[in-house]
Every structure is written in structure tokens, then in C-alpha cells.
Amino acid sequence: MPDILEVDGVSKSFGGVRAVDGASFRIKAPGIYGLIGPNGAGKTTLFDMICGRQFADAGSICLAGVRIDRLRVHQRARLGVARTFQECRVLEEESCLDNVLFAAQDKHLGTEMIQTFDRRDGPRHAVTEEAERLLDLVNLRPLVAEAAGTLSYGQRRLLEIICSLIAKPRLLLLDEPASGINPTLLNVLRDFLLRIFAERRLVLIIVEHNMEFIMSLASHILVMHQGRVLEEGPPAAIQASRRVIDAYLG
Amino acid sequence: MRVRAGTARLAIGALFAAALYLVPVAFAGSPYVLFTLTLTLCYAIPAMGLNLLLGYTGLVSLGHMGFAGVGAYVTALLMKHGLASFVPSILAGTLAAGLVGVLTGVPCLRLRSHYFIIVTLAVGMMLFLLFNNLDWLTGGAAGLPGVPRPRPLDLGFAVVDPRRPAGFYLLAATAFLLVFVIQYALVHSDFGRSLAAIRQDETLAASRGVDVFAHKLTIFAVSAAIAGLGGGVQVLFLRAAAPQSFGFLEDVNVVLIVIVGGSGSLFGPCLGALLFVALPEALRVADAFRMVLFGAALVALALFAPRGLWGLAATVARKLRADRSVVARAGHS
Numbered sequence: 001m002p003d004i005l006e007v008d009g010v011s012k013s014f015g016g017v018r019a020v021d022g023a024s025f026r027i028k029a030p031g032i033y034g035l036i037g038p039n040g041a042g043k044t045t046l047f048d049m050i051c052g053r054q055f056a057d058a059g060s061i062c063l064a065g066v067r068i069d070r071l072r073v074h075q076r077a078r079l080g081v082a083r084t085f086q087e088c089r090v091l092e093e094e095s096c097l098d099n100v101l102f103a104a105q106d107k108h109l110g111t112e113m114i115q116t117f118d119r120r121d122g123p124r125h126a127v128t129e130e131a132e133r134l135l136d137l138v139n140l141r142p143l144v145a146e147a148a149g150t151l152s153y154g155q156r157r158l159l160e161i162i163c164s165l166i167a168k169p170r171l172l173l174l175d176e177p178a179s180g181i182n183p184t185l186l187n188v189l190r191d192f193l194l195r196i197f198a199e200r201r202l203v204l205i206i207v208e209h210n211m212e213f214i215m216s217l218a219s220h221i222l223v224m225h226q227g228r229v230l231e232e233g234p235p236a237a238i239q240a241s242r243r244v245i246d247a248y249l250g
Numbered sequence: 251m252r253v254r255a256g257t258a259r260l261a262i263g264a265l266f267a268a269a270l271y272l273v274p275v276a277f278a279g280s281p282y283v284l285f286t287l288t289l290t291l292c293y294a295i296p297a298m299g300l301n302l303l304l305g306y307t308g309l310v311s312l313g314h315m316g317f318a319g320v321g322a323y324v325t326a327l328l329m330k331h332g333l334a335s336f337v338p339s340i341l342a343g344t345l346a347a348g349l350v351g352v353l354t355g356v357p358c359l360r361l362r363s364h365y366f367i368i369v370t371l372a373v374g375m376m377l378f379l380l381f382n383n384l385d386w387l388t389g390g391a392a393g394l395p396g397v398p399r400p401r402p403l404d405l406g407f408a409v410v411d412p413r414r415p416a417g418f419y420l421l422a423a424t425a426f427l428l429v430f431v432i433q434y435a436l437v438h439s440d441f442g443r444s445l446a447a448i449r450q451d452e453t454l455a456a457s458r459g460v461d462v463f464a465h466k467l468t469i470f471a472v473s474a475a476i477a478g479l480g481g482g483v484q485v486l487f488l489r490a491a492a493p494q495s496f497g498f499l500e501d502v503n504v505v506l507i508v509i510v511g512g513s514g515s516l517f518g519p520c521l522g523a524l525l526f527v528a529l530p531e532a533l534r535v536a537d538a539f540r541m542v543l544f545g546a547a548l549v550a551l552a553l554f555a556p557r558g559l560w561g562l563a564a565t566v567a568r569k570l571r572a573d574r575s576v577v578a579r580a581g582h583s
Contacts, residue, residue, distance in 0.1 A: 051457060077459035089454040091447055102447060105440050107459040109468060112441035124440065167459070 002065030003028045004203050005050075005171055010059035010069075011227070012045050019045040021227030022059070030201040032193065034208060034218030034235070038248055041224040043207045044086055047173050051083045052076045063171065074107070082169035084160045086176050086207075092149030096140055096159055099148050100131040103163040127166055134162045138192050154181040158189065165196060171203045178210040186210075190217055215239065223247065263434075270423045274416035284415040290527040291422040292484035297507045297519035298433050299476030304505070305514030306437055307469050308449030309359075310367045313374020314477050314504055319381050319496030321347040321478020322485040323388055326397045329486065336400035336412075340425075340482040347478020348471045350377075355470040359463060374501045381493040393492035397485055418487055425483050429476050434516060436472070445469055510551055512560025521560050 005027040012020045020042040027033060035043050048054040050061055052073035061069040068076050091099050104127040106112070135141050138158040143151065148159055157177055164172055177193075178186055190213065197204060208214040214221070214235075221238040223231040225247040231238060238244055277283040296318045303309045325343035328334040334342065358369045381388050388394060399418065402411040411417035436442050444465055447455040456462050485491045494500075503526065511522020555562035 053453070053457070072461075073456040074459050074461045077457055083457055085454075085457075089451050089457075091450045091454065093450055094446070098443075102443050103458050105443065107440070107444055107461070109441075109461060109464050112439065112444060113468075116435050116439035116441050119435075119439075163458070 002062065004030070004064055006060075006062040007046075007050065008060045008062075010046070010049055010056045010061060012042075012049060012054060012057050018227050020049065020056075023224065023227060023229050024059075025222055025229045025232065027203055027205075030197075030203055031220055032197055032204045032206065032218045034206050034214040034221040035224065036208060036211070036214060036221060036238075037224035037230075042227040043224055044175055046224070047083060047175055047205075047207065050076075050171075051081050051173060077167075078107075080168075080170035081173070082164040082167065082171070083173040084157070084164055084175055084177060086179075088153065088156050088160055088180075090148040090151075090156050090160050090163065092147065094148060095145050096135060096148055096151070097128075097131060097144040099159060099163050100135065100166050101125070101127065104131070104166045131162070131166060134165065135159075137195065138162065138188055154185040157181060158185070158192070161189075161192075165200075168200070169202060171205070174204065174206045174208075176207055176209065178208055178213045186213060193217060267427055270427065271420065273423070274419050278416065281415040284419050286528050286531045288415070288419045288422050288487055289484075290523050291419075291426045292480060292487055293504065293507060293527050294520045294523035295426055295429050295480030295483060296477040297480075297504055297511070297523050298429050299473040299480065300504055301508050301513055301519045302433060302436060302445075302469055302476070303473045304508050305512075305518065306442065306449065307445045307466065309466065309470070310363070310370070310505070311470075311473070312367055312371040312505065313377065313501055314370075314473070315481075315496045315500040316374040316377030317347045317351055317474035317477040318481030318484070318500075318504075319377055319491075319493070320350045320481070321475075322481030322491050322496065323381060323394070324478075325482035326394045326485045326491040327387070329400075330394060330397050336486075340479065340486075343482035344475045344479040347481065348475030351471040351474025352467065354474070355467045359466045359470060371501075375498065378493060378497045381491075381496060388491070388493070391493060393490055394485075395490045397489050397491065399486060399489065412486070422483050422487065425479060429479065430516070430520075432472075432476070436469075437516065441465070441468075506548065508558075510548065510558055512558025512562075514557060515560040515564065518558050518560035522558070525559070 003026045007026070008024050009022050010020055010024070011018065011022055023042065023046055035046070037043055045054060049056045049069070052068070052071060052075070056069050059069070060067055063076075063079055063081065066079070068079060068081070071079070091102065094102065101124050105124045132141060132144065135144055140155060140158060143155070148156060151159060157180070161174065161177060177189060181189060193204065194217070206214060206218065218235060221233065221235050222229055223238060223244050230247060231241055231244050233241075273287060274284060277287075296314060300311060300314045303311050321343035324346040325339045328339035328342055329336070354370070354373050358366055358373070361369060382391055384390070400412045400421065402409050402413070402417070410420050412421050444455065444460045447458065447460060448462055448465060452462055481496065484495065507522035507526045508519050509522075510525060511520065512518025551558065
């Protein structure tokens with residue numbers, strides 16, 4: 001069986017800056033993976049290339065043996081690549097529930113056109129119960145009818161993660177989920193992610209600067225430095241690694 | 251007991267349609283009122299088309315009456331030369347406008363927002379230049395006079411004669427209702443929700459699996475086709491096609507209709523058309539002065555009612571309802 005995710009020699013330059021410079025790694029099994037590294041190591045650019053927001057200059061990316069590095073963002077999303085954004089994106093005018101239901105909706109243009117005239121709700125409403133259950137797990141249930149724009153920053157982050165989970169992705173990329181979240185919500189977030197992983201057995205890759213958070217959550221850590229994957233292993237080994245400490249202390 | 255929202259909506263829709271169809275009875279003695287209201291409908295149709303773009307998808311098209319012009323000239327030419335009867339002619343006009351919409355959209359929709367606006371402006375001007383200068387086809391600046399009205403239609407219980415004011419009004423009202431229903435169906439569908447997501451955050455929409463380009467192209471074509479239908483109805487109503495009806499001033503006019511009436515609401519463009527067509531007729535304010543007034547009104551709207559008059563009305567209604575429920579609760583305690 002092919003690996004779930006295979007990133008091979010991926011590079012990306014912006015002008016003269018090589019943001020990602022031949023990064024390679026493989027993910028063979030479901031799990032919670034942490035992606036860490038100093039600022040400017042290329043973590044977000046790598047995410048952008050996996051989900052299609054940026055095209056790689058060189059190298060290949062395969063999802064379950066299928067090359068996806070030339071596909072556009074929505075095509076990769078339909079194959080099961082989901083992500084959250086560092087800057088946190090939700091549909092601010094829609095209610096929390098509508099945000100989640102929209103994420104679950106079948107977005108093929110043809111399906112949507114048929115739905116416009118036969119008026120059946122399709123997969124959208126099949127997930128209402130599941131959406132409410134997930135919102136309940138992060139204490140957003142009382143706010144289902146509120147516009148997402150009225151939520152606090154931390155609540156938006158939780159909502160964004162639920163939205164990206166509802167379509168049952170194979171791969172979920174979380175870009176700094178803990179940033180700007182208060183310590184109480186942080187515990188809610190950790191419990192939620194562990195629970196979702198236990199239920200779904202998907203691949204979660206988390207970019208994070210909060211070391212305590214990521215080391216307690218991830219079972220495997222990838223360290224990026226100067227656009228490459230410098231080291232990988234279980235949290236304890238990474239924390240003891242001489243090369244990682246050198247990279248961080250410069 | 252609470253009425254289900256769907257039932258209530260259906261009732262409102264039925265009332266609206268009934269009111270629309272009863273207008274000729276109410277104003278049977280005043281052809282001038284019927285004329286003005288028919289013209290209002292002719293503007294409301296392309297305005298609803300533009301609303302799908304501007305209000306629901308967040309795309310500003312500054313050349314939209316150019317598409318209406320395509321529909322108008324195709325309909326006029328087919329009817330004038332007796333090549334087709336009314337329904338096929340207007341359908342051809344609608345499809346032609348949609349096709350020009352696709353041809354415009356394919357290269358332009360990849361552009362970022364403000365570049366897109368500028369290019370739509372250029373397309374509108376190009377279409378105007380074609381209407382104005384292809385003398386052999388469009389009659390040039392003199393336009394195409396002598397477009398015949400459709401033949402009377404025998405419905406069994408009544409005969410609708412579009413050559414009379416009331417008859418043509420009914421025809422225009424039917425086209426209007428058809429477009430209104432299409433607008434409603436599109437907005438309240440999964441497709442409409444994808445458009446709303448594109449309007450709010452294109453990057454997010456794409457990462458959720460929306461093919462942003464295909465969605466934009468589809469709605470752009472639908473919107474252009476609706477404008478073309480409006481142009482076709484207008485040209486049959488006025489019995490002549492004139493390039494000025496589809497020039498830059500009209501492009502701006504239809505954008506104003508949508509924004510002032512309330513972009514992103516179903517009734518907004520209808521209210522806007524009524525304001526922009528019927529009100530100046532009613533007030534008979536001098537043309538130049540009217541533009542000054544509209545300018546001032548636009549500034550006021552941008553400041554105090556960014557969602558247009560319909561949005562303002564909806565906000566006020568919501569506030570009143572909230573106040574009443576507070577009063578009612580206070581009364582109980």
C-alpha cells in the first residue's frame with residue numbers, strides 16, 4: 001500500500017529567497033504529527049504547497065500514491081486534503097451551523113445545479129446531527145445560530161477546525177491552531193483533537209510554536225530548518241536532539 | 251402556533267405575484283402609469299441579474315447593460331426581419347447574451363477584483379461601440395426602429411395583446427417573475443451558498459472544495475443572460491433598439507439601481523428600479539439635477555445604509571420586532 005502522504009524534494013522560491021529547499025518526508029500511518037521549526041523555516045509554505053495554495057517549483061507530492069502537486073486547491077480538497085489557516089478563516093456572515101454545513105456540502109458545480117432546482121438538501125443536512133455533536137464537544141453548541149463573525153478569536157479557531165473536519169478528510173493540516181487561544185480553550189482544543197483522532201484515525205499535521213502543546217499532543221515530530229526537514233522522531237528524542245537545539249538557538 | 255417559514259415565504263411570493271398581475275386592473279384607465287411600471291420591470295430584470303453578481307458573489311460588473319444590449323439587438327433583429335416569433339427570438343437574445351458573458355468571463359474572471367471591474371467597463375464600452383458603429387447590422391447611432399410587438403396570445407380564458415399597454419405589462423411581469431424565481435432558487439441553494447462563500451472569502455471557499463473559477467463563470471453567464479432577457483423585453487416594449495440604452499450611463503445606472511435598492515437582497519433591485527425609473531418620472535425632476543441628488547443620496551447610503559434601502563428597511567423591521575418582544579416580555583413579568 002502506498003504511503004498516505006509522500007513529499008519528495010519539494011522546493012519553493014520567492015524572488016531570491018528559497019522558502020522551502022528540497023523538503024522530503026513520508027507519512028505511512030494515521031497519527032498526530034507535529035511540524036515545528038524556527039520562524040522562516042518554511043512550514044507554512046510547505047502547507048501551502050501540500051494543499052495547493054502555492055505550486056512547488058520542484059519535487060512531488062503524493063496523496064495515497066496519487067500525485068497531487070499539479071492539482072488546484074479545490075481538487076485537492078475533494079481528494080481529502082483539508083487545512084486551517086494561520087490567520088483563521090471562517091465565513092463571518094454565516095452562522096456557526098451554516099459554516100459547518102457549508103463545509104459538508106457537495107460542491108461539484110453539476111450537483112449544485114441539480115440541487116438548485118430539485119431543492120433536496122443532500123449531504124448538507126445528513127450531517128446536521130454530527131455538526132451539532134462536534135460543536136458541542138468544543139462548547140460551541142449554544143452559539144450554533146450566532147454569526148461566526150461575532151465569535152471570539154479562540155472560538156473561531158475551534159469552528160474552523162470543525163469545518164475542516166466535517167467533510168471527513170484523509171489529511172488535515174492545522175496551521176498554528178494554538179496561537180491566540182487562552183489556556184482554558186487550549187485544553188478544550190487538545191482534548192478535542194485527541195478525541196477526533198481516536199474516532200477518525202486520520203493524519204493530522206500541526207504546525208505549532210507552543211512547544212508544550214505540541215509535545216503533549218503529537219506522537220511524532222518533524223523539524224524544519226532552512227527549508228528542509230532536519231530531523232524527525234518521537235517528541236522525547238526531538239527534545240534531546242543536539243541538531244534541533246542548535247537550529248533553534250541559531 | 252408558528253407558521254412554517256417555507257409556507258410563509260410561499261404566501262408572500264403568491265401575494266407579490268398576485269399584486270404584480272393585478273396592476274393592469276388597478277390602473278386600467280391610466281396607460282401612463284402602466285408605461286412607467288413596464289419600463290420599471292425592464293430595468294428590474296437586468297438589475298436582478300447584476301444583483302446575482304454584485305450582491306451575492308461580490309463581483310462588480312460595470313458593463314452589464316452591454317449584455318442587455320446583446321440580448322436586445324438579437325431579439326430586435328430576429329423580430330424585425332420576421333426570422334422568428336416572439337419566444338424563440340427572446341430566447342435567442344438571452345442565450346446570445348449568456349454566450350457573450352462566457353466569452354468575457356473566461357479571460358477576465360481570473361483577474362483580481364479591481365482589474366476585473368476595469369475590464370468589465372472596457373467590455374461594456376466595446377459592446378456599445380459595436381452597437382453604435384455596425385451600421386449594416388444594428389443601424390448605428392440611429393438604432394433599429396420598427397421592431398414589432400409580439401402577436402396577441404390566446405390563453406383560453408383571456409387574450410393578452412402585447413400591442414396594448416396592459417397586455418405588454420403582463421408579458422413583462424411574467425418575464426420579471428420568471429427571473430425573480432430563478433434569482434430566488436439560485437440564492438437559496440447549495441450553489442448560492444458557494445457563491446456567498448466566494449464573496450466572503452475566496453481562499454477559504456477554494457480550500458473547502460469550491461471551484462471558484464467555474465462558479466464565477468457560471469454565475470457571470472447566468473447574470474449576463476438575465477440582462478439579455480431584460481434587454482429583449484425592453485426593446486420589444488420601446489419598439490426600437492438604440493445604442494444609448496446600452497451605453498456607459500446605463501451601465502452606471504443599473505449598478506446604482508442595485509446598490510441603492512439593496513444589493514444582496516431579493517427585493518432590493520426591484521425597489522431600486524422603482525426608485526430610479528418610476529420616481530424621476532413621478533417627480534419630473536430635471537435630468538441634470540437628478541444626478542446631483544442621486545450622488546448625494548449615494549453618499550448618504552454608503553454612510554448610513556451600506557446594504558441599500560432594502561437592507562435598511564430589513565434592519566429597522568428587525569429592531570422594531572426585537573423592541574416589541576422586549577415590551578411583551580416586560581408586560582408579562
